[in-house]
Structure formats: C-alpha cells, structure tokens
Amino acid sequence: xxxxxxxxxxxxxxxxxxxxxxxxxxxxxxxxxxxxxxxxxxxxxxxxxxxxxxxxxxxxxxxxxxxxxxxxxxxxxxxxxxxxxxxxxxxxxxxxxxxxxxxxxxxxxxxxxxxxxxxxxxxxxxxxxxxxxxxxxxxxxxxxxxxxxxxxxxxxxxxxxxxxxx
Amino acid sequence: xxxxxxxxxxxxxxxxxxxxxxxxxxxxxxxxxxxxxxxxxxxxxxxxxxxxxxxxxxxxxxxxxxxxxxxxxxxxxxxxxxxxxxxxxxxxxxxxxxxxxxxxxxxxxxxxxxxxxxxxxxxxxxxxxxxxxxxxxxxxxxxxxxxxxxxxxxxxxxxxxxxxxx
DNA sequence: CATAGCACATGAAAGG
DNA sequence: CCTTTCATGTGCTATG
Numbered sequence: 076x077x078x079x080x081x082x083x084x085x086x087x088x089x090x091x092x093x094x095x096x097x098x099x100x101x102x103x104x105x106x107x108x109x110x111x112x113x114x115x116x117x118x119x120x121x122x123x124x125x126x127x128x129x130x131x132x133x134x135x136x137x138x139x140x141x142x143x144x145x146x147x148x149x150x151x152x153x154x155x156x157x158x159x160x161x162x163x164x165x166x167x168x169x170x171x172x173x174x175x176x177x178x179x180x181x182x183x184x185x186x187x188x189x190x191x192x193x194x195x196x197x198x199x200x201x202x203x204x205x206x207x208x209x210x211x212x213x214x215x216x217x218x219x220x221x222x223x224x225x226x227x228x229x230x231x232x233x234x235x236x237x238x239x240x241x
Numbered sequence: 242x243x244x245x246x247x248x249x250x251x252x253x254x255x256x257x258x259x260x261x262x263x264x265x266x267x268x269x270x271x272x273x274x275x276x277x278x279x280x281x282x283x284x285x286x287x288x289x290x291x292x293x294x295x296x297x298x299x300x301x302x303x304x305x306x307x308x309x310x311x312x313x314x315x316x317x318x319x320x321x322x323x324x325x326x327x328x329x330x331x332x333x334x335x336x337x338x339x340x341x342x343x344x345x346x347x348x349x350x351x352x353x354x355x356x357x358x359x360x361x362x363x364x365x366x367x368x369x370x371x372x373x374x375x376x377x378x379x380x381x382x383x384x385x386x387x388x389x390x391x392x393x394x395x396x397x398x399x400x401x402x403x404x405x406x407x
Numbered sequence: 408c409a410t411a412g413c414a415c416a417t418g419a420a421a422g423g
Numbered sequence: 424c425c426t427t428t429c430a431t432g433t434g435c436t437a438t439g
Contacts, residue, residue, distance in 0.1 A: 083409095084432085084433080086409095086410095087410090087432090087433080087434095088431080088432060088433080090410075090412095091411090091412090091413095091431080091433085092430085092431075092432095094313065094412070094413095095430075095431085097313050098312055098313055098316060101316035101317055101319070101320055102316060104320050105316070105319060105320055108320060108323050108324070108327075145427085145428060146264055146428080146429085147260065147263050147267070147428090150264060150267035151267055153267070153271060153319060153323070154267055154270050154271055156323065157271070157274050157275075157323060160326040160327065160330060161274075161326065163330050164330050164333060167330060167334060171333060171336060171337055171340065174337065174340040174341060174344060175340060177344060177349065178340060178343060178344060181344075181349075183343065250416085250417080252425095252426095254415075254416060256426075256427070257415080257416075257417085257427090257428090257429095258415075258416095260427075260428070261414075261415080265413095265414090311411085311412060312412080312413085313412085
C-alpha cells in the first residue's frame, strides 16, 4: 500500500508545520519583548566588526501600518538586547553594592530595605539562593557577591563554539 | 533560454541558504547567551497555562557530550530569560532608589557614588540620557526615575498583535 | 517503527 | 527586472 506512505507524509507535514509555527511564534514574541526604541536603534555591534547591517534594511510594514522587522533583525536585536540587559543588571548590581556599603558604613543594615517581593516566577529560579530577594544571605555570606554573573549573565568566555550540527 | 532560469534558481538557493545561516547563527548565539542554569530549568511559564512542555523533551546531545537544545527550546528560553532579566533590572533599580533615598536622608548625595563606566556599547543607546552610566543626571533630575520602564522594558500592555504575515 | 528536529530547494509575494 | 523574505514540502538522521 503506497497509501500508507501518503498518510505518513501528510502527518509529517503537519508536524513540521506546527514546529515552524512554534518557532515563529517565539520569534514574534521576542519582537514584542524588545522595546521599540531598541528596535529602531542602529544596534550596538558588540563583537562583530563586519556588520553592513545597520538600522533598517528591513523596513517592511504590515497592513495595519506598523513596522514589521524580519526574523533576522528580530534575532539580532534579541541578542543585543540581552547583552544590554545583562550589562545593565551587572552595573545596577555593582552600584547597589556600593550604596549598601555606604549605608553600612553609616550603620545601616541594608537588609532592612530589602525587596518586598518580585514574583520572578514562583520560587527562585536557580535552586534557592540568590536572586529574587537577595534576602536569603547564604550561610556565611561570601559570594552572593555576583549573583548576576553566576546566575544570569552568561559567560562570554571563549571556548565552546556550537555549530548547528547534530 | 531555460538556462537563465537555472542560474536564477541556484542564485536563489544560495541566498536562501545565507538567510537561514544568519538566522541559525543568531539562535545559536542566543543559546550561548543564556546561562546554563537557566537553560536546564523547567521554565517559568509566564502567561501560558497550557504548556505541556516542561523540562527536557529535547535531551539531545552533541558529539562532544554537551547537551544540545533545539531551536524551539532556545527561543522559548530566550523569551523567558529576557523577561527575567527585565524583572531583575526593574527590581534592582527599585532597590537602588530605596537605597539612594536612604542615603539622601542621611545627607549623602548618591551621585557621588556613580558608576565609573560601563561601556554599554559606545555611546548611550537611547539618545543620550539615562542609562549606561546614570551619570548624566538630566538637568533638573526628575525622570531618570524609570529609565528601565521607559527605555528597556517593553510594554506588556495589550495592543498590537503582529502576525507573521507580510 | 514512530516521532521530532533540521537543512535544503522551491514558488510566491513585496519592494527596490 | 532583480532582490529578499517567507512558508511549504520533502528526505535524512537520531532517538524512543
């Protein structure tokens, strides 16, 4: 029965389609997540010196009038945005430490001014320590120091170069 | 001349391939950007109650032994990660304000403790105000207040629903 | 064997 | 016209 084969094909096609839709939906979601100011900004070009792609090579626009960035742009922007957020968090955190230290110098325990709540998604995301509150100072309190680097901020260190093979 | 058509096809194929590679490279970059702890974490499932996709339906592994998340996962994680970073930044920023206020109450001008530098990518990303340093306190200093919400954190507000049509 | 993920080639649509 | 982006279908490969 060659009809069996046919069915299989259709099934597969369907599955494929769903997979694609999933992916596309996520990309679209990323686009929604990125602030417009960021989207329409030349892009900070972190480590790639050869980027002829500056601002809007893809100034496409949707029927409703809004601009419609293509997948490549969305992805590029996503990468950039994450880097920016990571840097921002790092910096903010650094500054927080400075301020806390200053307060401590003046006899104030910064823990009194802890976050009420954040609801970063239920419990803490990384085990239990370290983030949403900063309130759970770990036992001896030594390395809550760089929760960001340890928990959120990926290592930009050289090393693995994952290729798209499998 | 049907040969013309042939050439066109090949050219087209080439172009397509480059496009795909670009996209895939970016996805891979996103993967690299996301901390492992985050990658191997069930995912916080922000607004989607019907997610049968929990942890690792895609426990694929690369030749070198490391786990190799598929595109869907990477993208999902990226979305989640951005949300988390945004929340973290917001929260950090809130706390910073509290600390600054506390210091101010004690007669310390927090501007003295400003960031040295951040190099968030050359100049500031959004015009000139507001971020990388926080150092350029705007004239009267009034609304550097929520740089995050205004500059980085996308509005989750209802409204535009971009479809993948063009 | 069934399922899932991926790369590729191809035709269609949009825009210069 | 030529270029770019996109969705689709299809076969290959790995994993259960």
